Each structure stands twice: as structure tokens, then as C-alpha cells.
Amino acid sequence: MDHTQIRNALKNCEKLILFQEIKTNSLILNLKENLNDENKSEQVLTDLIYQLIDLSIREGLQGDIWHNYLKKIITASENIFSLKAEKGEITAESSLYKLAANDLKIINKLFAFSFSDLASISGLTGFGYLSDFKLAASDLNIEKEELFQPLFASSNHEDNLEALLDFYYQHGASILNESRAFYWQNNKLSRVNNPDSITFDNLISYQNTQKKTDRKY
Template identity: 30%
Template sequence: MINMCTNLNSFSKLNSLLLYRNILDDQIVKKLSKLISSLNKNNNTDTKTLKNNYYELIADLIKIAEQENFAGDIWKEYLLKLIITDQNIFSLRCEQDAKNIGDSLYQAAIHDLKILQQIYQFKLQNLAQQIELKDLNFINNFLPSKRSKNKETPASNFKKIIDAFNNHRATTTLTKSLMEYYQDHGVGTLGLYKAFRWKDNQLIGIKDPDSISFDNLVGYENQQEKLIHNTEAFLNNKAANNVLLFGDSGTGKSSSVKALLNQYSEVGLRLIELNKDQMKELPKILESLKKRGLHFIIFMDDLSFEDFETEYKYMKAIIEGGVEVKPDNVLFYATSNRRHLIKEKWSDRDQESGEVHLSDAIQEKISLSSRFGLTIFYESPNQKDYLTIVKELAKQNKLTISEEKLKTKALQWEMWHNGRSGRTAQQFINYLLGQEA
């Protein structure tokens, strides 16, 4: 077996990593290191086994590239994902405050990144040549089958670091670029995604969250202004309130919160979807967030409780500041059709209902909604506002229909369907688009 080139030998330096040692436990890195080691030692491993191990490695990388929408050199993309998602003492400190990293920790990072720069330059075709295989050119310029329209998908979100690796030869420059990235975008899955679900005691990134923006939302400017002002105060570490958006169905409450995320994710805003059955998980969720350097909105959509449900007490206790205190980097945003989130019945006000302290019982049921410092009301639009929404949506979608005909059909639609609302208007526009197709 002919001698290995320098960038193959560089894999032996991985064991010298100080901060990024989690990379050593990665299965792809293990397989690649083992294959290179077999060649370097010239240990008489038969060619058939070497080729099989190589193809198995490439098969794994192709599967990952398809899942993650990697494009280009899939080894480089894969290694970069390992680097930006690695949660170590350096990356987490940078996420919190990259400007105040101690010099010793900084030097340790430079030590590691010098090694990783060499590993980054590794070419899979060099490995293929050593075991006398024909180069699989497509793995160096991979094109995934499905390219997401969402600009914040994992494959595109670390373009800045790809540029830094490709263009900056000085390790100090690369290190500073990576530090800035950790602080701006976060570490681990928090750096790859902006919206999450809580599942199996961990945050799971949502690959393609709703891409709606405030430009897509017609009307309710006053409500949106209040929401934006509160969120900007939160992101600037100023006093901000938990928010309850309540009102009629289809008026844009949920869409407003999603638009917030799309507008401010680049400055460290993240959203975690939570349903009422997961309220008891709040202490675990807050524990995982409180030491992170980003800002989190825990979002509960269409929130309401029947009078026999008690899960709300978990959130109420946290908002009130009980034993488990809400971290400063977390706010609760909820939408509901009810002003008071817990269902009330007329019997609750009946003096003969058997409740000794009637006033206390009623106050308990309205207490949760009162814990939201900012309450924003979304009411159904009147006919004029409804038609304005329809007209603007038709314009956004470039519908070719006369204004008079649009008005007539829109009024018919709202009578036959769910009444006047932004959602009804959007459904009407979708219908017209389908008719034009």
C-alpha cells in the first residue's frame, strides 16, 4: 500500500483535541478514522474488506446528506455540523458572552481548530485512491433531492462558517468567526433550528416551521405593534411581559407569534411549542434553558382548560415565582379563544353550589389569565375590514379578478363558510387560486 498523503495522516491528531472531544465519539468519524488507520498501519487488511468499509461509510454519509439537505462536499458539510453543534465549555461560554472568553480557553480553542482545519481539508477521493477505487465524484458536489424553501434549514444556516473555513487561513480569524456564530445563532440544535417541540425530555428542532411574516398579515396593526414592542424589549434584556393573545378563531393570533419568530430569529429568538399536557414538564424545560445565551418564547397555542383540569397550576406557580423561578431569558406567549383560560360555569356563581368560599373559587379560575402581564385582543373583522383583507391577499397572490367580482364572491364565501376572519379570507383566496390553476 502506497504512503498516505498528509491530510490522511492528520486524522491521527484528532486524539489531541481538548474541547471538541465529543467529535471522537461520532460514528462517522470513528468509521473514517478506523479505515484510515488500517491503511496507515499497512496491517494487511484485505482489499475486499477495505472497499466494503469505504462503501458503508459513503452510504451513511449519503443518507445523512439527504436527511440534512447537505449540498457540496458532504464530508466538509458533515464535519462543520459536528463543530457548530458540539456543546462544550467553549461553545457554551461563547453563546452566553463571546466577548468575555478567558485567554486560556481561547488558546485551547485555537489548538483544537488548527487540528479541525486540517481534517476539514480531507478529501474522500484520496481515500478511494488508496484502496484503488474509482472516485465517486458526486460525493464532492452532492445535490440533495429536496431543497427546502426555508432559508433557515440546517444545511444553509452555517454558510458563514463554511466561508470562514474556506477563506480564512489564520486559525485566530476562524476562531473569532466561530465565537461570533455561537453567540449570534446558539450552540447545538439551538443553532440549527429556530422552532422546537419538547419530546422525550429534550428539544426537537422543527425543520420547516411556518415561514409567515408580518407582511403576509393584513390588519391588526395595533395588536402586532404591542406584540413587537414587548418582544423587542425582551430581546434587549429590558422588562417584558408574558403575553396572552385572545379572541375569535382565525384572526391571526398564532400567525402573529410565528411572524415574530421569523422576524427575530437572527438576533437570538427561539420558540418552543408546548401543549397543556406537557405543563408538568416545565421545570425540566426551564432547567435546560436558563443557562443558555438565547431568548426563548414558550408558545402555547389555543390554550384553555376545562374546570376539572389542573395542569395550569404548574405554569401559574412558575409565573408567580415559586420555588421554580422563570429564567430571565424565557417568556410565555399563549393564544386562546377565551379571555379567562379556565372554563367557568353558571354553577360557579351559584351560592347553593356547595362551594364555601365562592369568591376564592371564582378568583382561582381567572387567576391564570391575570398572570399574563400583557393581554392583546383580536376581534373578528367587520365587513369593511374583511374585504380589505381579501383585497390585499388577492394582490399578494396576483389574482386576476375584477374588484367587484372579488367582493361579491368574498361575501358569499364568508356566509357559506366560517364567518368573517383572516383565516376565512385566506381560505377564499386559496379557493380562487385553485380555480385559476
């Protein structure tokens, strides 16, 4: 995609209805403003690169750092569509489905260009490899990579909408898809980062329950 197409794709974010987090995201707003400025600030652009890299490292994701950033915003979005979708309450005939389809047309355009494209039109050279960002094996979150892989894998917005619906239904919206374990603190749900696997040794007195169950049969 060329400069005009990318700039238009970013501007069209203003038309998003359900995924407000993309429209109001500070990084995307700064990127849009900088691309519209003839005197582009390299400091702004390099700061954006740092934020994109930082998210990929924190989330343990490889691949295009721009696409990783977008997927994180979308999967973390807690809106009227995602909350209904996680309960399986969205049908193709519903107005929410049609609203989401309209949003996905806009979002698809953001996935149509890579970080390499962004760097190129911004006048930054030597950063194309960040479209295929690599992590050390110890930093890689394989589980999250597998969760994110089906998202926005198609150029067709309807296919991507179905994949997103399935994601929310299988894994939940917002914090619910960020971990396998949670704890309650200060009147809110918090995630456990990198939870250990649970074994029978961790289950207190499970043997007694098992014996009672065995006696029934």
C-alpha cells in the same frame, strides 16, 4: 493531500480537548482504522459513504459531503467552549479561547482535504463528484446552507475560530442552531423540523393588543 497527510490529520484528532465529539465519532474512528489497514475493506468505506450522503440529505446541504459532516459535528457540539461562546463570554485573552485555537489548528487539517481525496487514497474510483454533492431544490435547506457557509471557509485557523465564535453567539450551540422553533416534550427540548412561517393570523387576539398599543399613541 496524500495518504500520509490525511492519516496524520485523522490521528491528530486524538489531541482534541474541547471538541470531544470529533475524537470519539464512530465514523471518523472507522475511517482512521481502515486507512491504517493494508487490507482496506470496501464494505466499510461504502458504508461510510452512505452515512456521509445520508447526513447531507437529512440536513439539506450541498457541497463536499465530508465537510458537511464535520460542520454538523462541530455546530452540534455542546461543550464548555460552545456554551460560553453562545453567551458571548469568550475573549481572546481567555484560556478557553486559546484551547479552542489549538483545537481549530487540528480541525483545520480535516478540512484541508476533500471527500474526493478520501476516495482516492481509499482506492475507490468514480466518487469524486461527491465533493460537490447536488440536491433537488425541494430537498435543499437554504437557511442552513447560509448558516454553514462562513464556517471553515479559510485556511487560517484564527479566522475560522472567529467565524465559529460568531456562529455560536448568533445561533446558539447544539440544538439551538438546528431550528427556528422548538417544543418541550418528555422533559427535554426538541426541534421542529421545517417550521411554517408565523403570520398575524396565527397570533390569537393580537388585534386587541394592537388596539391597546395604538391608543397609547
